[in-house]
Amino acid sequence: DTGVSQNPRHKITKRGQNVTFRCDPISEHNRLYWYRQTLGQGPEFLTYFQNEAQLEKSRLLSDRFSAERPKGSFSTLEIQRTEQGDSAMYLCASSRDNYEQYFGPGTRLTVT
Amino acid sequence: KQEVTQIPAALSVPEGENLVLNCSFTDSAIYNLQWFRQDPGKGLTSLLLIQSSQREQTSGRLNASLDKSSGRSTLYIAASQPGDSATYLCAVLRNNDMRFGAGTRLTVKP
Numbered sequence: 001d002t003g004v005s006q007n008p009r010h011k012i013t014k015r016g017q018n019v020t021f022r023c024d025p026i027s028e029h030n031r032l033y034w035y036r037q038t039l040g041q042g043p044e045f046l047t048y049f050q051n052e053a054q055l056e057k058s059r060l061l062s063d064r065f066s067a068e069r070p071k072g073s074f075s076t077l078e079i080q081r082t083e084q085g086d087s088a089m090y091l092c093a094s095s096r097d098n099y100e101q102y103f104g105p106g107t108r109l110t111v112t
Numbered sequence: 113k114q115e116v117t118q119i120p121a122a123l124s125v126p127e128g129e130n131l132v133l134n135c136s137f138t139d140s141a142i143y144n145l146q147w148f149r150q151d152p153g154k155g156l157t158s159l160l161l162i163q164s165s166q167r168e169q170t171s172g173r174l175n176a177s178l179d180k181s182s183g184r185s186t187l188y189i190a191a192s193q194p195g196d197s198a199t200y201l202c203a204v205l206r207n208n209d210m211r212f213g214a215g216t217r218l219t220v221k222p
């Protein structure tokens with residue numbers, strides 16, 4: 001399968017814990033995006049990478065959130081000291097430059 | 113700030129009907145517009161991409177149009193089928209930031 005993959009698919013954690021999600025983009029894509037989606041809403045942009053450089057971050061991305069793409073391939077999104085408001089679906093997408101974005105299946109986070 | 117609106121929020125039609133989903137955006141300086149399908153609890157599947165210089169794209173029973181000057185796009189679905197039931201999202205890309213509408217939840221009844 002050469003699509004975008006995300007792990008884990010589901011994560012349940014207690015408030016205050018740290019969580020990390022992984023995204024593996026389509027191999028020839030230089031751009032990688034993270035989005036957050038809550039029920040009944042469209043995805044909201046969080047951040048994006050061009051190769052290994054993080055070029056833009058949304059104001060939604062508080063200091064508790066950090067994303068990396070160390071070798072310009074896979075990316076990780078870490079949330080520290082999780083809060084109940086962090087419960088959402090976290091989606092990753094990749095593209096070649098500004099062309100079509102392809103999305104992964106998402107990681108559903110539940111903070112109890 | 114780019115705002116994307118989709119109307120209607122929900123739509124229910126009998127099988128076989130042709131239908132139109134609407135998307136409007138406030139800032140016409142976009143790079144492209146993309147239509148997606150999302151099944152419950154799943155990720156997004158790309159349906160059609162329209163570059164800002166294009167006016168429409170077609171794929172099978174789907175046709176998407178773009179009128180950048182008026183800030184509108186439509187997704188036309190011909191001969192709808194129960195398998196088309198899903199949420200349809202439009203998204204506009206400006207700079208490096210993609211903004212989504214809240215989606216239209218489509219139900220096609222057999």
